Amino acid sequence: MSTPTKRKVHRRKRRHAPRRDRVQKSQSGSSAKGSKSSTKSGILPPSDDPLEENIFEREPMPQGYVFVPKGSVYITRHCRSNTKESKKVVFVIYQCPPPCIDKEQDKAAKRTLGIRVPREIHENVSEQEALTSQRRSDAVDARDSKTISRARDLLLEEFPLMPRDSLKVILDHAFLKGSGRVGRTSMTTDKRKASLAVEAHIRHMHTPYESLLDDGVDRSDAREKVWPIVKAIKKTWEGSTDGNFVDLTLR
Template sequence: MTPTRKKPARKRASKKHAGRRKNGVKKTVPRSPQSILTQSRRSSICKARIRDDLLAVAGSNKGQPLSKSGRPAWKYSKFVMIPASNDEPFEENCFERDPIPEDYVFVPKGNVYVTRHCRSKTKESQRVVYLVYHSSGKRTLGIRVPSEIHSDVLQSAAATADSRANAVKVRDERDHTRYRQLLHTQFPLMPADSLEIVLDHAFLKGSGRVGRTTMKSDERKAALAVEAHIRHVHTPYESLLDDGMDRNEARKAVWGTVKAIKTAWEGGGSQTMDLLTLGSRMDVDSDTPEVVDLESPEESPEVIELDSAEEDELEI
């Protein structure tokens, strides 16, 4: 009878780690700074991928430009409402990043003749003019029109450039004469050099200043332009601003002097005041209260009105 071998006894676990397994405690090894940095990068990449996947599912990134990594750029993923289109026929709004329709071209702002004729001719052909907005939706960049219309308008602009320039020159000379007569009629005692300064500054074409606005009457534009000239040239207004005084307060402080000189130039008032007398009066001491308190500023609500953005156009 063959003797049977006994199976080797099962080794018992070392008592060294018995207590640790029993208590469920796991020994942790200190992590190196490199491993911590690697894990942080992995987490960031995972979060970015999840975010892009969610945006892709929602359709937010359709047509968006790509970043260097090949994923849609995050700054373009923000949802911006396009301004509502007006009631103009054959006119729609779009963003600059929207695909350009076939056979259309982008016409940037800047050339009034080209923009106006491209718009009108496109509508005459019963096709849509696309008004292009910046990605922020806050400002327009130009329009999109059919390419053949744009080409025709460019040819027309080149052919009529000389005649249009001559017409503009004639119109500018006519306006210049009219503004000069307006100032002379409204302020007959204004010195000739002051009249030329006001005419060349406030009524300068393309300056955007008060003399070129279409929102006020000619008489009102002339009055505002002359008041601004007096304030900057014949009062300590600039010095008050340099000393740190608020613009509102500075305008109120010199309003009495502005009104006195303006009245004298209009030929009104109880006594005649010429420019030299007023100039020497202002040069005595710009810090004296007599200069700034000639009259109460509350008598002229127009001083407060000039605190608007349009007053910045009157600066000399």
């Protein structure tokens, strides 16, 4: 009688061991899934910020939260910072990618749509945005005016013989806010920006550069062909031509 009893106990232990393994695997799998927001269409990586969570737009809205679409930098920035200051989570909303697409398409389709933040915080930020709108607009205008004024002074200092109509065109074009052109870059010095802006203006307005492009000449080859003219006119505007006059009627 004692021998069968031992065998039964032994069999129970052997049956329980794999069952424990399955529980451990299940728990580890569920924790791994908890670190990512997943759908049939793909998986979002977890945020590095403990107070931010990346989720797809189809996820249900948390109680007391509202959706803040992209568009207003002021509202998005302050809603995000105020939510974190209150030790609450900011949900970053991603567009759901369409089904049955490859990995590259899936990656491209995952774009942010906005954030979800507590309703009260959004209401307070929206109120402050309205109250400070005019003051912020005036500050931006004053800053932009200062930038253009500084650029004008630098261009006149570096190129004192530049025709005044060319000066206006360069300021309106190369230094146009939001244009992404050389006058607005933060990747180089002010003097370098002024020099590149003048070269670009001369190349397009006082050389056959555009005609060469229309004739099918490669862009880099066209730049090389007109560079002697660009360099000569630039030196003329600098006042360092050694008495050599450059005709500016070329188009």
